[in-house]
Amino acid sequence: MKPRQKRLVLIVGIVAAVGVAAALVLNAFQSNLVFFYSPAQVAAKEAPVGRAFRLGGLVDGGSVQRDGLVVRFVVTDTVKSIPVRYQGILPDLFKEGKGVVAQGQLGDDGVFVAREVLAKHDENYMPPEAAEALQRAGASNQKLGETVVKETRP
Known part of the structure; x- marks a missing residue:
């Protein structure tokens, strides 16, 4: 083979x-792709049949x-509402009236x-340690503010 042919083959x-x-x-990307659907979309038959997807909404009370x-x-x-069956241990944050995403x-x-x-938890969630730290900081800032006010007033 000539060098030109070798380059072409390469x-x-x-x-x-x-x-x-x-x-x-x-x-691989397409087979692992999982879309999110609301109960209204599932009821309208927009969700895929025979394929996994995520269902999201609120857990109905009772x-x-x-x-x-x-x-x-x-x-x-x-x-709309969709009944769900799950076998396993539920997360600690799972409660009626709270947000949930189920895949299946x-x-x-x-x-x-x-x-x-x-x-799902709401955006107001804060770890207990962080809440305690903020509470302590707020208390110390409040005391500091009182001290500054007392010192500046005759």
Whole structure:
């Protein structure tokens, strides 16, 4: 082979390898892609059939039923509600009226079978240690302010 032909074979080989690698990456990305749907979207049949997706909303009040490790509850977005079945240990933040995201598939019976349940907390959450530190800082600033006021007034 001439040097020119060797270069051409090398370039074609590199392009083919990059193409195969890109195809593998895109295939893996697509198979692991999980979309989020609200109960209204699921009820409108916008959610994929036979594929995993995430269902998010609020846990409907009075809907949690426990039978050992099997938990049944209803997720609502105040427009539509979807029943959910989950087998496993729920997160500590899981409560009625609080936000939840469940990942799983919609069964033929219309019940969402969750493989994973994530409890959402509101944006006002603060770790106890941080709250205590802020409280102490606020108390010391308040005392400091009183001291400054007393010292500046005759």
